[in-house]
Amino acid sequence: MDFKAEIIKILKKEHIPEELLQAPPNPDMGDYALPCFTLAKEYKKAPQEIAKDLEKKLKPSKNIEKIVANGPYLNFFINKAQYNKEIIEAKAVKKKKSNKVITLDFSQPNIMKPFSIAHLRSTMIGNAISQILTYEGYKVIKINHLGDWGTQFGKMMYAYEAWGNKTGLMKDPMHYMTDLYVRFHKEAETSPILEDKGREWFAKLEKGDKKARAYWDLFSKLSLQYYNKTYKRLNITFDSWAGEAFYEPQLKPTIEFLQKKHLLEESEGALIVNLEKYGLTPCIVRKSDGSTIYATRDLAAAIYRAKTYNFYKNLYVVDIRQSLHFQQVFKTLELAAFPWAKDCMHIPFGTMKFEEGVMSTRKGIIIFLEDVLDKAVESVEKIIEEKNPKLKDKKKVAEQVGLGAIVFWDLSHDRIRDISFSWDKVLDFNGETGPYVQYTYARAASILRKAKGIKAKPSYEKLVKVQEKELLKQLSMYPEAIEKAAEQYKPSILARYLITLCQVFNDFYENCPCVTEPDKNLAFARLKVVEKTKATLKEGLSLLGIQAPEEM
Numbered sequence: 357m358d359f360k361a362e363i364i365k366i367l368k369k370e371h372i373p374e375e376l377l378q379a380p381p382n383p384d385m386g387d388y389a390l391p392c393f394t395l396a397k398e399y400k401k402a403p404q405e406i407a408k409d410l411e412k413k414l415k416p417s418k419n420i421e422k423i424v425a426n427g428p429y430l431n432f433f434i435n436k437a438q439y440n441k442e443i444i445e446a447k448a449v450k451k452k453k454s455n456k457v458i459t460l461d462f463s464q465p466n467i468m469k470p471f472s473i474a475h476l477r478s479t480m481i482g483n484a485i486s487q488i489l490t491y492e493g494y495k496v497i498k499i500n501h502l503g504d505w506g507t508q509f510g511k512m513m514y515a516y517e518a519w520g521n522k523t524g525l526m527k528d529p530m531h532y533m534t535d536l537y538v539r540f541h542k543e544a545e546t547s548p549i550l551e552d553k554g555r556e557w558f559a560k561l562e563k564g565d566k567k568a569r570a571y572w573d574l575f576s577k578l579s580l581q582y583y584n585k586t587y588k589r590l591n592i593t594f595d596s597w598a599g600e601a602f603y604e605p606q607l608k609p610t611i612e613f614l615q616k617k618h619l620l621e622e623s624e625g626a627l628i629v630n631l632e633k634y635g636l637t638p639c640i641v642r643k644s645d646g647s648t649i650y651a652t653r654d655l656a657a658a659i660y661r662a663k664t665y666n667f668y669k670n671l672y673v674v675d676i677r678q679s680l681h682f683q684q685v686f687k688t689l690e691l692a693a694f695p696w697a698k699d700c701m702h703i704p705f706g707t708m709k710f711e712e713g714v715m716s717t718r719k720g721i722i723i724f725l726e727d728v729l730d731k732a733v734e735s736v737e738k739i740i741e742e743k744n745p746k747l748k749d750k751k752k753v754a755e756q757v758g759l760g761a762i763v764f765w766d767l768s769h770d771r772i773r774d775i776s777f778s779w780d781k782v783l784d785f786n787g788e789t790g791p792y793v794q795y796t797y798a799r800a801a802s803i804l805r806k807a808k809g810i811k812a813k814p815s816y817e818k819l820v821k822v823q824e825k826e827l828l829k830q831l832s833m834y835p836e837a838i839e840k841a842a843e844q845y846k847p848s849i850l851a852r853y854l855i856t857l858c859q860v861f862n863d864f865y866e867n868c869p870c871v872t873e874p875d876k877n878l879a880f881a882r883l884k885v886v887e888k889t890k891a892t893l894k895e896g897l898s899l900l901g902i903q904a905p906e907e908m
């Protein structure tokens with residue numbers, strides 16, 4: 357129900373412009389106020405008199421309870437019971453399905469390498485954006501553009517042939533491959549010939565050499581098995597796993613197409629798109645040794661997505677340090693006169709910085725994501741052991757809260773900014789964290805459990821305390837928060853909303869008893885508000901990819 361619209365309708369009958377309507381500074385003065393000063397000229401009366409006249413003339417309606425003159429103001433009081441009821445009983449506001457397709461490129465780990473923190477950020481931000489856009493009615497195609505092609509494969513093949521063996525590899529594939537990779541780079545520092553060896557192997561792969569291909573299959577398969585464990589743990593799914601290798605057959609035609617459009621120039625043996633006019637360094641599509649690169653594959657991928665999905669928007673959730681790359685790719689698509697080039701968009705995010713020494717790092721360079729997740733879960737287990745050792749399903753709750761802590765920390769910060777990660781802050785149950793939101797959720801669940809026996813007719817008009825009003829207002833703003841998060845592709849807007857909702861709810865909790873309130877109609881109305889808060893927190897967290905335990 358739009359209460360303001362109803363007041364405007366009443367004003368229209370008297371030809372009073374709706375722009376005059378204001379929100380009064382003090383709720384005692386009603387929910388809306390009409391200052392009568394500017395009407396004085398037309399009515400040829402003092403504003404006080406106009407207000408008095410209008411008070412007599414205007415009829416309250418179903419949802420507008422009272423219309424009262426107060427000096428030069430005319431104050432409108434809306435039907436509070438109706439207003440509160442509508443917020444409390446509002447059904448989910450899921451938007452109607454539209455047929456607008458959004459392709460969303462996210463996660464994109466690089467095969468043979470562990471899942472890095474940057475990939476975690478892309479994964480979680482991408483997943484949340486996908487759920488928020490789906491909620492808003494879009495059809496989202498989730499694409500994992502795997503980094504599964506490139507010279508690093510040649511290097512791994514060389515390293516594996518030189519120093520590796522299958523038994524070692526199969527025991528712990530990811531650590532084994534990482535060690536080989538690190539060793540390759542270390543040895544290449546003193547014997548640069550290794551770089552050539554790596555290139556040779558990659559050239560073999562590109563030419564379809566059987567042995568190289570078999571290695572590629574093996575390394576890719578092992579990496580995907582490893583990533584899938586993390587995806588399963590974080591409850592992430594994809595609609596397409598078309599990675600860089602997938603576009604290999606389309607690279608030649610893409611280059612030929614750009615040639616036909618007269619966009620390519622030769623420069624020191626390489627083929628480039630000159631973007632100097634646009635203040636950008638050139639987009640290289642073929643290196644001097646004839647091999648294609650990252651940008652070529654992104655050009656082919658965008659063209660493929662346009663054809664396959666006919667997207668309304670084509671989004672890339674990728675580290676901000678790749679901004680130039682995407683500018684070059686999008687500019688090239690625009691120069692190639694693809695009308696959809698303007699619908700391609702980079703959704704950048706900053707770096708997550710770690711405190712020195714907190715992480716389990718290997719050789720000081722690589723952070724294994726599962727170590728971070730495990731450590732979070734272990735820390736939560738310890739906290740539970742201290743605070744609530746009798747909790748049911750301790751292991752499951754620790755997993756939900758541990759992962760929730762990491763994911764919420766990531767998503768509650770504006771994605772563009774760099775964020776620092778500190779265990780104390782991330783796990784602080786009283787801070788602006790995932791555990792805080794989950795804890796508040798569990799508190800709401802516990803109130804409802806305790807109040808199970810209470811049954812009465814809810815008197816919504818009795819919800820007049822400041823804390824009740826604040827909570828209802830905050831609840832009414834939920835759809836708007838999701839809408840904004842969707843418009844700006846910023847899950848942080850939803851995460852911040854949830855933090856505020858928790859703060860307001862905890863204020864309410866301290867001041868407005870539910871179970872011990874003697875007026876049962878009021879108690880029941882409050883319980884309805886608790887129920888609504890609980891449902892909103894659960895849904896909001898789930899849009900962010902976080903679970904909410906009933907007890908903590």
Ligand code: ARG
Binds near residue numbers: 461464501503674
């Ligand atoms: N795999 C790349 C990396 O880790 C990110 C890929 C991003 N997506 C894309 N379509 N370029 O740097």
